[in-house]
Amino acid sequence: MTGERTKRSNILGKYAFLALSLLCLLLPSCEADSSTTGAYYRRQGPARPAAKGRTVTRPIRGSVETPRRGRTRGTASGDYDNGEWDRYMAKFDIAHSHGAGIYVDLGGDAKVSSKNYRMPNGKCPVMGKVLLLGNGADFLSPITTVDPQDRGLAFPETTAKDPKAQLSRKNTRTRGRRQPSEEASISPVTAADLRGWGYDGDDVANCAEYASNIVSLDDQNTNYRYPFVYDAKDEMCYVLYTPVQYNQGSRYCDNDGSQNKGASSMLCMKPIKSELDAKLYYGSAFVDRRWKEKCPMAPVRDAIFGKWSNGSCVAMTPAFQEYTDSLEECASIVFENSAADLDIDKQADNFNEVTTLTDGFRTVDITKVAQALFTPLVNSGTSAKKSGGVGMNWANYDSKTGLCRVLDSAPNCLVINAGSFALTALSSPLEKDAVNYPCNIKTNGYVEPRTRSYSRGDDEFEVTTSLSKDNLKCSMYVHKKKSASCGTYYYCSPFEADEPEEKSFDWKRIAKYAAAFLAAALLLLAFLWVFRCLWRTKQDDDDACDYDRLMSKYEYSETAHGPAGRREQQLTSDAYIWGEAVARPSDVTPVHISKAK
Numbered sequence: 001m002t003g004e005r006t007k008r009s010n011i012l013g014k015y016a017f018l019a020l021s022l023l024c025l026l027l028p029s030c031e032a033d034s035s036t037t038g039a040y041y042r043r044q045g046p047a048r049p050a051a052k053g054r055t056v057t058r059p060i061r062g063s064v065e066t067p068r069r070g071r072t073r074g075t076a077s078g079d080y081d082n083g084e085w086d087r088y089m090a091k092f093d094i095a096h097s098h099g100a101g102i103y104v105d106l107g108g109d110a111k112v113s114s115k116n117y118r119m120p121n122g123k124c125p126v127m128g129k130v131l132l133l134g135n136g137a138d139f140l141s142p143i144t145t146v147d148p149q150d151r152g153l154a155f156p157e158t159t160a161k162d163p164k165a166q167l168s169r170k171n172t173r174t175r176g177r178r179q180p181s182e183e184a185s186i187s188p189v190t191a192a193d194l195r196g197w198g199y200d201g202d203d204v205a206n207c208a209e210y211a212s213n214i215v216s217l218d219d220q221n222t223n224y225r226y227p228f229v230y231d232a233k234d235e236m237c238y239v240l241y242t243p244v245q246y247n248q249g250s251r252y253c254d255n256d257g258s259q260n261k262g263a264s265s266m267l268c269m270k271p272i273k274s275e276l277d278a279k280l281y282y283g284s285a286f287v288d289r290r291w292k293e294k295c296p297m298a299p300v301r302d303a304i305f306g307k308w309s310n311g312s313c314v315a316m317t318p319a320f321q322e323y324t325d326s327l328e329e330c331a332s333i334v335f336e337n338s339a340a341d342l343d344i345d346k347q348a349d350n351f352n353e354v355t356t357l358t359d360g361f362r363t364v365d366i367t368k369v370a371q372a373l374f375t376p377l378v379n380s381g382t383s384a385k386k387s388g389g390v391g392m393n394w395a396n397y398d399s400k401t402g403l404c405r406v407l408d409s410a411p412n413c414l415v416i417n418a419g420s421f422a423l424t425a426l427s428s429p430l431e432k433d434a435v436n437y438p439c440n441i442k443t444n445g446y447v448e449p450r451t452r453s454y455s456r457g458d459d460e461f462e463v464t465t466s467l468s469k470d471n472l473k474c475s476m477y478v479h480k481k482k483s484a485s486c487g488t489y490y491y492c493s494p495f496e497a498d499e500p501e502e503k504s505f506d507w508k509r510i511a512k513y514a515a516a517f518l519a520a521a522l523l524l525l526a527f528l529w530v531f532r533c534l535w536r537t538k539q540d541d542d543d544a545c546d547y548d549r550l551m552s553k554y555e556y557s558e559t560a561h562g563p564a565g566r567r568e569q570q571l572t573s574d575a576y577i578w579g580e581a582v583a584r585p586s587d588v589t590p591v592h593i594s595k596a597k
Contacts, residue, residue, distance in 0.1 A: 084441050085308075085413050091296045092305075093410045094339070094424065095389040098124040098295065101341035102393060102425045103271055104246045105284060107386050110224040112216060118341075119243045120227045122389075124295035125204055125283035127428045128275065128331070131245055134253050134268025140188075140229060140238050153269075154229075154238045155187035186214065187239040191230075194237060204230050204281050205289045207237035212285035214239060225285035232279040245271050246342065273335035275328040275429045299327065299423035299434040302485040304396050304447060305411035312464070312473065313413035313445040318405035319392050327421055330397040330404035331429035337406055338425035339391030397421045399431075414438070415445030416465050418483040436485035442468040447491075461494040 091097050100107030100122035108121030131139040131153060141152030184193075189210065191203040199206035211228040229238045246269065247253075253268035288294050306313040324330045394407040399419045414422060416437050427433075444466045465481075466472040467489045474492030481491055 085443075088438055088441065089412050089414075091294055092394070092412075092424065094124075094296070094393045094426065095410065098122050098389045098426065100284070100339075100389055101387045102126055102338040102389070102391070103336060103340040104342055105227075106243060106245070106341040107388065108284070108286075110222055111219075112222045112224045113219050117224060117243075119224055120284035121286050122284050123286060123288045124291055124297075124426050125208075125230070125281035125287055126273075126335075126426050127281060127297060128273045128278045129282035129335075130272050130274045130277050130280060131269050132272050139240075139269070140231070143241050153240050153242050153244075155226075155241050158186060188236045191235040191237060201289050202292065203232070203235065203237075204283070204291065205287065207281075208283055208285055208287035209289075210237060211239050227282070227284050230281040230283075232281065245269065246340070271335075273332045273425075273429050275331075278428050278430045278433070295426060296424045297427050299331075299397075299421045299427055299431070300414065300437060301421060301434040302416055302418050302437045302483040303422040304415040304417050304420050304445070305394055305407060305422045306413045306415045306445060307409075307411060308413055309450070311444070313415050313443055315396070315415055315445075315447055315449050316407050316409070316411060317449040318396070319408040321403060321405040323402045324397070324404045325402060327397050327399065327423070327431045328429045330395055330421075331423055331425075331427070333404055334392065334395040334406050334423065335425045335429075337392045339387040339389050339393055341385060341387050393425045395423050397423060413443070413445075414441075415447055416467060416483065416486065416489050417445075417447045418481055418489075437483070439467060439486035442466060442471050444471050444473045463491060463493065465489060465491040 094102075100120065102122070105120040105122045105126075106118040108119045109116050110119060111117075133139055133152065135149050135151065137150050137152050139152045140154050141150055142154050142157050143151050144156040144158075191206065194203075194206040194210055199209060201209065207228050207230040212225050214226055215222060215224070227240045227243055229240060230236070231238070244267070247267050248270060291297070304315045306315050308314075322333070324333065392406050392408045394411060396405045396407070397403070397420065399421065411422075414437065421431070421434060444464055447463050447465060450462060461476070464473050467486055469478065469490050472478060472490045472492060476492055476494045477496050479491055479493050480488050483489055
């Protein structure tokens with residue numbers, strides 16, 4: 001019996017372990033982490049073709065509405081948590097967080113061999129920024145490509161060991177860092193190479209720091225630094241050979257303006273924001289290592305940019321607005337109207353960069369090529385325009401109507417409104433890259449700019465929204481709405497809800513409940529299955545015991561059973577099955593049978 005008890009315990013333990021394992025598999029966490037930050041993959045296949053992004057005509061500025069300023073006294077600090085909004089909105093103050101042009105970034109200048117040159121110096125990268133070249137080439141191609149139609153703006157295919165390159169990798173901030181060999185290509189380099197060389201930031205920050213370590217051999221003490229482009233799809237870091245981003249007109253784009261194969265076509269260029277190349281990061285060598293925290297790199301979902309007024313966040317009056325087909329098109333419009341360091345002083349009278357560039361390629365003189373590509377020159381550090389990041393850098397996009405409202409001043413709060421997006425000229429042009437509204441900050445907001453009217457009776461009803469019913473300022477009817485970011489929020493309407501309110505399915509919650517129900521059902525089935533297996537095992541054990549007990553009564557013994565006994569067993573074999581045989585008269589009384597006469 002001890003063996004049977006041990007066997008039964010082993011079977012019970014096996015099923016219990018199986019049930020416990022099944023329980024662990026069926027009850028995973030229903031909350032999924034949607035962050036894709038830093039998830040890059042190496043794309044295989046042919047090289048990326050040149051971007052052919054579209055050109056968006058700069059819209060004509062419409063009339064600007066006069067905002068209602070209300071009372072002049074300061075905002076009541078008790079109506080909202082100023083500290084939370086200040087911390088969250090700090091990155092949207094682009095003049096402070098970026099500090100340079102976006103459409104064209106030439107906010108810095110430095111001397112190289114006694115001459116001043118312009119250079120990018122923005123502290124944030126620009127996502128999706130592509131330089132569209134007049135020769136049709138990919139701007140990330142090397143400038144030394146043999147075919148003029150394929151020449152881009154990236155560094156020539158050279159190494160630091162090549163004396164013609166006239167370049168050096170400075171060993172700044174490289175304590176304990178393994179240096180690349182002199183045979184290694186200067187550009188492009190892979191993100192894996194940079195990490196192998198000891199660069200310890202994220203891939204964009206590493207690329208920026210790598211660009212900051214490349215200087216000219218002619219003046220190794222110069223503060224001049226090259227811009228970079230990081231391709232997150234291919235995980236490649238490109239260092240650009242020129243800071244020039246915008247050259248238009250007959251001087252650069254041929255006399256007929258066709259941008260076709262002329263001597264000046266390589267210098268004919270302009271920036272665009274392309275959703276096809278949304279994973280390109282254009283930046284200066286001075287990009288902040290904490291750019292992910294300090295820069296507005298993603299649109300905000302279900303949000304409208306606003307400014308504080310009397311304890312409420314009021315949607316800002318746009319500088320101009322127009323209807324678009326998508327968020328991507330709105331992003332392109334705000335980018336083309338964003339801060340730009342243009343109106344640059346050129347030494348056009350005594351220097352022709354087009355001629356110098358042509359001569360440099362004909363004689364393979366990299367010095368002349370560099371001289372042409374480092375244009376425009378400046379007479380002094382203060383003689384050219386520097387935007388400082390001030391411009392039309394923000395936009396509110398309504399996905400329901402397609403209205404794109406471009407803003408010319410920094411916001412300091414957000415209004416929740418389902419289907420709206422708050423974006424900047426720096427951020428990704430893709431809707432799928434948007435981040436959710438900050439649901440932890442609750443305040444009253446006006447979804448439309450507040451307008452002044454001479455007659456109070458002529459004022460239109462002002463719709464307000466809030467995540468908290470207590471914070472909502474409403475004198476009419478309070479309704480509920482659903483947002484993808486925060487679920488239910490409240491809005492004030494002049495109309496009573498005659499019909500059932502529009503229901504928006506919370507797919508995350510539905511999926512969570514469905515997963516929990518499925519897990520519970522499968523767990524119940526698992527317990528029933530285990531119980532059935534255990535019951536069947538017990539029944540088999542009981543049947544075995546009954547059979548042994550029954551058969552023990554009929555144990556065979558040679559002394560008790562002789563030949564006669566064996567014959568009787570053969571005759572009455574059914575006794576072993578149906579119990580003890582009862583003597584029948586026919587077995588012991590002889591019967592005489594005779595034929596009737």
